[in-house]
Amino acid sequence: MSCLLGHSHPEVVEVIKEYADKLIHISSRMVSPPTINLAKRLTSLLPPGLDRVLFLSTGSESNEAAIKLAKMYTGKFEIVGLAQSWHGMSGAAQGAQYQGGRRGQGPSVPGQFMLPQPNSYRSIFRHKDGSYDWKTELDYGWSLIDQASNGSIAACLVECIQGDGGIHVLPPGYLAALKRHCEQRRALLIVDEAQTGLGRTGKLFGIDHEDIVPDILTLSKPLGNGLPVSAVITSQEIDRVANERGFLFFTTHANDPLVTAVGGKVLEIVTRKGTLEAVTARSQQLLAGLRHLQERYGCIGDVRGRGLMAGIEIVSDRDGKEPAVELAGELSRNMVKRGLWSQLQDGKVFRIGPPINSTDEEIQFGLKILEDVFRHTANTHALTNGEQSNGISSVS
Numbered sequence: 001m002s003c004l005l006g007h008s009h010p011e012v013v014e015v016i017k018e019y020a021d022k023l024i025h026i027s028s029r030m031v032s033p034p035t036i037n038l039a040k041r042l043t044s045l046l047p048p049g050l051d052r053v054l055f056l057s058t059g060s061e062s063n064e065a066a067i068k069l070a071k072m073y074t075g076k077f078e079i080v081g082l083a084q085s086w087h088g089m090s091g092a093a094q095g096a097q098y099q100g101g102r103r104g105q106g107p108s109v110p111g112q113f114m115l116p117q118p119n120s121y122r123s124i125f126r127h128k129d130g131s132y133d134w135k136t137e138l139d140y141g142w143s144l145i146d147q148a149s150n151g152s153i154a155a156c157l158v159e160c161i162q163g164d165g166g167i168h169v170l171p172p173g174y175l176a177a178l179k180r181h182c183e184q185r186r187a188l189l190i191v192d193e194a195q196t197g198l199g200r201t202g203k204l205f206g207i208d209h210e211d212i213v214p215d216i217l218t219l220s221k222p223l224g225n226g227l228p229v230s231a232v233i234t235s236q237e238i239d240r241v242a243n244e245r246g247f248l249f250f251t252t253h254a255n256d257p258l259v260t261a262v263g264g265k266v267l268e269i270v271t272r273k274g275t276l277e278a279v280t281a282r283s284q285q286l287l288a289g290l291r292h293l294q295e296r297y298g299c300i301g302d303v304r305g306r307g308l309m310a311g312i313e314i315v316s317d318r319d320g321k322e323p324a325v326e327l328a329g330e331l332s333r334n335m336v337k338r339g340l341w342s343q344l345q346d347g348k349v350f351r352i353g354p355p356i357n358s359t360d361e362e363i364q365f366g367l368k369i370l371e372d373v374f375r376h377t378a379n380t381h382a383l384t385n386g387e388q389s390n391g392i393s394s395v396s
């Protein structure tokens with residue numbers, strides 16, 4: 001997810017060498033040309049309302065700063081997140097993150113609330129025809145928060161596609177509805193684009209798929225293509241008010257020139273003619289390949305994703321949707337043995353995020369390894385002529 005353009009992209013390496021020679025780090029009180037250029041370029045590509053940038057190092061820091069900004073601007077303190085979200089390991093960021101890792105450290109930041117995960121595959125909120133009723137689920141979630149809240153909601157922090165949460169794309173209209181819920185409570189909407197930013201989804205930003213402008217947008221992993229640089233982007237108004245109230249988020253590496261120069265190069269490459277179109281083409285290839293695999297192996301309960309961010313969920317049977325954690329682990333180990341790095345979310349969902357400049361052949365090669373692994377691993381439930389078979393599925 002971080003090496004957006006693959007490892008050691010030659011143009012990125014060139015910029016690292018140039019700035020290693022020229023200027024690696026300066027005082028955080030100073031801003032250098034690459035930092036100014038990247039800020040100008042980023043804000044020119046984002047909608048009005050996202051016009052002021054602070055560069056930090058990690059995704060956690062960017063969300064920490066965004067939450068602090070929201071609290072100072074609104075004068076409130078409660079933060080709402082989605083179940084299964086991931087926003088980082090620092091105090092406030094982790095406070096809004098509802099995955100494993102919350103336990104064992106005593107009370108964390110007060111005033112945290114959770115909305116249900118928008119999980120179209122597993123949600124119990126259904127229309128009569130069985131389709132996912134995210135709207136009722138969302139309204140119900142907010143009604144619970146309103147009962148529990150102190151009336152002091154400062155912000156709601158979400159990913160456009162939950163990455164670590166199992167590749168769940170927010171349903172169309174969800175972000176807009178969330179923004180309305182925030183406005184009704186005079187809270188800010190913060191969108192965390194650590195995984196969806198810079199072309200990953202086939203558009204420059206994940207928010208470009210929806211007609212909404214968040215109050216704050218955070219960007220991290222892909223910006224440095226593997227180097228630590230993140231950004232917090234907001235409106236002039238929020239910046240002005242927060243500054244008047246004494247907002248400070250000061251770290252040793254804020255606005256460092258070497259990493260912002262790299263960010264500028266990454267942005268330049270991603271916005272070159274044809275890059276995003278190629279992501280869409282490779283995405284269609286990848287998702288079609290994964291769906292073809294799903295037609296052939298009953299243990300694949302769901303295939304989902306957007307752009308080059310895909311997930312496949314492993315189950316022991318499709319009707320019951322029982323997670324097949326052991327099988328998923330075995331598949332994962334077999335993929336690694338064949339040279340395909342594989343990462344499981346929550347023990348059952350493969351998170352697939354190849355570099356966005358992957359070629360047709362590279363995607364095909366990855367799909368071929370997946371096919372081999374599903375064929376040669378026991379209990380993948382090969383589906384032959386529509387019949388489900390058990391055992392080693394090597395003769396499908």
Ligand SMILES: Cc1ncc(COP(=O)(O)O)c(C=O)c1O
Nearest residue numbers: 058059060086087088192194195
């Ligand atoms: C959506 C999202 N936000 C924030 C973070 C935290 O970023 P970092 O690990 O750079 O602090 C991550 C990391 O996985 C992430 O996926």
